[in-house]
């Protein structure tokens with residue numbers, strides 16, 4: 001029987017590419033999202049992938065949502081923590097709200113989603129936890145103290161959990177994308193985009209599918225010896 005994958009923020013951008021990539025690889029896939037019903041319904045209609053609405057920042061909502069996914073599709077074998085937000089600002093102007101929202105979604109969200117599926121993975125002696133961090137969690141980024149802290153936290157979390165999961169057949173890994181041609185990046189003025197591209201040695205933005213293929217590999221049996229790793233997919237922009 002095919003395994004079940006749950007992708008947070010799986011209805012748009014990189015997450016949508018991951019959901020589709022995992023479906024094409026033969027998994028049963030559930031895509032979570034936060035509030036954009038229109039995008040989620042469009043995604044569902046186009047892909048046939050069921051969508052589930054809750055905020056990863058809310059622990060109880062995660063536990064409830066996961067229960068529903070598991071009732072529909074079976075136990076979650078593969079968790080992709082992709083949901084993420086930015087609330088940028090220079091630190092001297094950053095509000096507690098900006099800090100808390102980003103930590104709440106990008107770091108607490110990873111705990112909130114992983115904790116409810118962890119015991120089941122341990123019992124079944126198989127699991128894959130794959131978290132989408134960021135180049136800016138590796139190198140830090142001006143104007144993103146909140147985001148860089150959360151994304152760096154995701155890496156530390158995954159390294160620790162990898163050691164706990166290893167004997168139980170669970171791998172825990174991180175992917176750090178560089179600049180990817182999602183709506184967010186394509187929306188910046190062309191001049192700014194050109195200056196970003198000038199900093200990328202391969203001379204282009206990444207594609208969401210390129211991140212999705214990393215996820216599909218880490219989810220597969222072929223990647224069973226890879227755990228606690230951080231894969232940089234950034235076109236050579238930062239060599240960690």
Ligand code: NDP
Nearest residue numbers: 009012013014033034035036055056082083084134179180
């Ligand atoms: P998008 O903004 O295109 O999509 C974000 C997705 O996450 C949406 O499905 C959104 O749901 C969902 N989401 C946001 N907040 C929550 C929440 N609290 N609970 C559940 N779902 C939520 O993001 P990207 O595709 O650009 O980014 C995906 C991940 O990759 C993020 O973690 C981001 O930090 C990381 N990343 C992105 C890079 C890039 O260049 N784009 C570079 C490096 C890392 P809804 O549609 O309902 O809003």
